[in-house]
Amino acid sequence: MKKVFSGIQPSGVIHLGNYLGAIKQWVELQDEADQAVFCIVDLHAITVPQDPKTLKQNILSVAALYLAAGIDPNKSIIFVQSSRPEHAELAWILNTVTKMGELSRMTQFKDKSQKTSIESASVGLFDYPVLMAADILLYGTTHVPVGEDQKQHVELARDLALRFNSRYGTTFTVPEPLIRRESARIMGLDDPAKKMSKSAQSALNYIAILDDAETIANKIKRAVTDSESEIKVGAEKPAITNLLNIFAEVSDQSVAEIEQEFQGKNYGQFKKSLAEAIVAYLKPIQEKYDKIIQDEDSLKKILEDGSRRAKILAEKTLLDVKEKIGLGL
Ligand code: ATP
Numbered sequence: 001m002k003k004v005f006s007g008i009q010p011s012g013v014i015h016l017g018n019y020l021g022a023i024k025q026w027v028e029l030q031d032e033a034d035q036a037v038f039c040i041v042d043l044h045a046i047t048v049p050q051d052p053k054t055l056k057q058n059i060l061s062v063a064a065l066y067l068a069a070g071i072d073p074n075k076s077i078i079f080v081q082s083s084r085p086e087h088a089e090l091a092w093i094l095n096t097v098t099k100m101g102e103l104s105r106m107t108q109f110k111d112k113s114q115k116t117s118i119e120s121a122s123v124g125l126f127d128y129p130v131l132m133a134a135d136i137l138l139y140g141t142t143h144v145p146v147g148e149d150q151k152q153h154v155e156l157a158r159d160l161a162l163r164f165n166s167r168y169g170t171t172f173t174v175p176e177p178l179i180r181r182e183s184a185r186i187m188g189l190d191d192p193a194k195k196m197s198k199s200a201q202s203a204l205n206y207i208a209i210l211d212d213a214e215t216i217a218n219k220i221k222r223a224v225t226d227s228e229s230e231i232k233v234g235a236e237k238p239a240i241t242n243l244l245n246i247f248a249e250v251s252d253q254s255v256a257e258i259e260q261e262f263q264g265k266n267y268g269q270f271k272k273s274l275a276e277a278i279v280a281y282l283k284p285i286q287e288k289y290d291k292i293i294q295d296e297d298s299l300k301k302i303l304e305d306g307s308r309r310a311k312i313l314a315e316k317t318l319l320d321v322k323e324k325i326g327l328g329l
């Protein structure tokens, strides 16, 4: 049985990295999987400060983007994490089998807590991977399609499942990450040493899925490039390598074909074509999004239905977990 689970935080605008690294493969997977569950992980988003009004809007916006990208509520369960109390409950239980040392080694915590200081980072940010493990393990997940940055978290979910199983008897399915090699790590346009990120300081870091043509052209124009002018991938050319990878992803051409096409041409010509390719790629998604977001009632109904379907699966797992541990009457 192939059971897929993944999620995105409603912590800002969804960008091309999220789309190519995660959502794109979800759409393909929902057809081949026996069970596909896609969550809007709002409880994860509040591990760093969020404005309540914006958060509420972002939750619906991320849901609309899932649908616009092709996630089909007839094939997949789509729901909001905080609508299911089982997630926080299982996270608490998993906390008791998680070691402080394990969480201290998580690179995302190290990165994000450094933005302020460890002293002022929330306990929730530290505990973030345990909640993610709960998300995954509640649904008997076998495969977790994510970008490269989440691999370490999925590995923790595996370790916790194995530890719980050996302590209390087989309860959890042990999941594995599913990472698309070609788009595992889309880098920032303003800094090719760091991944494209929703919480980047500058909007010039990312192409948002909902950016209009003019914004996209401007961001690509201002994207950093490397010292030589040749349009070719290479370890010493991280900026152009990133742009070439993006071009290949949005155009159905291989990197080699694109290199060939732009042999002897300059960055200006290359960037113009890249911007056009991105605009064309995002257009159908944006058109669908505009329609979906206008019909809030239908959108909320899809999420409520998703939550009902998630409940049946999550409750069953949680009951089994409590029974194994000896909780309750
Ligand atoms: P934040 O910057 O707020 O942490 P994010 O941009 O990293 O947000 P997430 O919600 O953490 O976005 O990630 C959603 C999914 O998108 C995850 O599967 C993650 O691995 C993937 N992802 C995020 N950024 C990239 C990227 N630059 N390249 C490829 N995949 C990415």
Ligand code: LTN
Pocket (backbone or CB within 6 Å): 005, 006, 007, 008, 009, 041, 044, 131, 132, 135, 136, 144, 145, 146, 150, 153
């Ligand atoms: N931490 C993930 C989002 C996330 C997730 C999950 C992904 C929360 N729970 C379960 C896969 C499976 C991130 O992308 N930052």
